[in-house]
Amino acid sequence: MRIVESEVLVLGTPWRNLTFLKLTSDDGLVGLGEARLTNRTEALLAYLDAVRDRYVLGIDPFDTEKLVRTMVHGDQGRAGEIVATAIALVEMACWDLKGKALGQPVYRLLGGAVRDAIPAYANGWYRVERTPDAFAEAALRVVSKGYRALKFDPFGTLHGPPTRSELTEVVRLCEAVRAAVGPEVEIFLDMHSRFGVADAIRVVRALERVDLGWVEEPVDPLDAEGHRRVSSAVGVPVATGERLYHRSEFLPFLERRACAILQPDLTHCCGIGEARAIAGMSEAFGLLVAPHNVAGPVAMAANLHLAATLPNLRIMETFNDFEADAPLPSGRAGNPVLGAASGCPGVVDGAFPLPQGPGWGVTLDEEVIRSFPFRPGHFDIFAPHWHRRRALGPVGS
Template sequence: MRITGISTHVVGTPWRNLTYVLVHTDEGLTGVGETRMLGHTDALLGYLHEAEANHIAGSDPFAVEDLVRRMKYGDYGRAGEIVMSGIAVIEMACWDIKGKALGVPVWQLLGGKVNEKVKAYANGWYTTERTPEAYHKAAAAVVERGYRALKIDPFGTGHFELDHAATAYSVSLIEAVRDAIGPETELLVEMHGRFSPATAIRVAKDLAPFKPSWIEEPVPPENLKALAKVAAHTDLPIATGERIHDRYEFRELFELQAADIIQPDLGHIGGINEVRKLAATAETHYVLVAPHNVGGSVLTAASLQLAGCTPNFKILEHFNDFADSEIKKVVKGAPVVGEDGYFTLSDAPGLGVELDVDAAAEFPQQQARFDLWAEGWERRQPKGAK
């Protein structure tokens, strides 16, 4: 079997463009991969066009390791977010083809199932007025939907510092959410790399009474020693890793013992097997894995294949019940969060999903914009929308 070519399909919303890639073979089997770029969708498409000619076309989709190696190192330049995202969508699609050809789900090819179900946490649910009352109501609706975990960034446009009034207001939002969801539902607090270490440590102390299961990316991702400083001054678990695009870069994070949960994005770090390797290293450091997942149903399905065979897998992020829920229809067999707040692993071959190209065409690429430093960013709406 050989790859004959690829086709790309961008599903657009005002705040995110989702890139789906179909990998075609000479035996009629087609695999699908997905990633979500922030402001770099056209750059990704350009890279894939070149990579198709240089590396992908003519390759054996079963030889996943070889194709990944050639795409990563064959152009000599150091692979960054765009290249690793391009590798990821092709890699996912090859696993999809391999599973379909053999008639088994990808998790079976990666060692077999250790988790029957995977806990989900909701994100994108707080696209409402930024008040304690509105957040209380919205959080209660998440729990009523069945979720037993949710995440929120309550810090507005905070950057490095957060004054007393802004801190108090942000904490009041967390207090309202905790009151709405009760003590047993997991509360995950996103910081989006906003703060200096001193501010992050101070805010973490204010959040401690509400027992968050983690604080995420409390400081910008470039300086891991700054993250280690935060970890040394809080008892709250630290989660990070969505903006690390190569598993080798996690080495220093593990050495510093700066995180308790890592959050690689399968769509940005080279795909399923790259994260499988990373998860094995994390396990030797007693670190849990909770992938970043702001994509659609294909990326979710790929993340679930990893979850099925990973002993130290904690939980999976899910946006698509609350933000842009209508785009779920572009994928047949889309994973669903059950009434108990868990995904059930699919036994279908490959990734267990198919892209509906006609449905995808109903959501053309947009000039998607997501600015975490702009007022009202949490609403995930076009600038000026009410």
């Protein structure tokens, strides 16, 4: 079995471009990978084109370990975000091909499921006016979709030490969400590395009464000692890891017991194999994993196959139910991200059911993808427009 064709497709949305990789084997099977690379999609496309003949065409998709090692070490330079994402796309597509060739869902090839369902939390639902009432109303719509956990960033344009009034506003937003969803719904906060250690501690302490499941990336993503200091000073678990790309980068966080939850992103850390290695290391140190996932239906399915096999899984992230509707090729309005592929399960009573194979169990709708081409632009988490939908349509669409 050899790969004879490689094709890249991009679906553009108002705030993210989703890159899909199709690898076709000599017996006609198609394997799929997918990733969202913030503000660097053009660079990713250029690199995928450069390695197509060098590394991808002609390989046996069952040789994923050899493939990843070759792509990591073959070009001498360190494999950073762009290269690690490209490797992940190829590796994911190879796993899909292996599952299809063997007629099995990928999670069975990884050792089998250790759970019947994967608990889920919603993200991307809160692009509304930054008022307590608007946040509360949006959170209620999340719960109405069947979610029992949600995450948000209440900090707006803050990037650095907050004033007393700014911190009071953040607390009011969080308390409004807690009051709206009640005590049974989990709430996680993403701090997006906005603060230094002292300010992060101050902010988290002010929010402890909201009863948070975790606070995420309170300080610089590479600062293991800073994370440890925050973790030691607050009464809320700390999560981090979405911007780490190799197991060696996670090791200082484990050795220092710098956090409670690690969040590898399989679409950025070279794929399923590396993500499983990171999860195994985390288990040995007594840490949970909550994979970071901000991509579309193919990456969602791949994450579910991974999550099904992890004994130390905390919960799984998804954004996809909260994309704005747009005109689809059928002529009706619909969610283009969910419409880009079929087969990925949705959330039912707070959890994803196990995905069905073979492979990821997902089929692309290329007509939908080609209807929403790459969208140039700059995504800035600290800019006011990210926190209001405006042209993006109503929350919950």
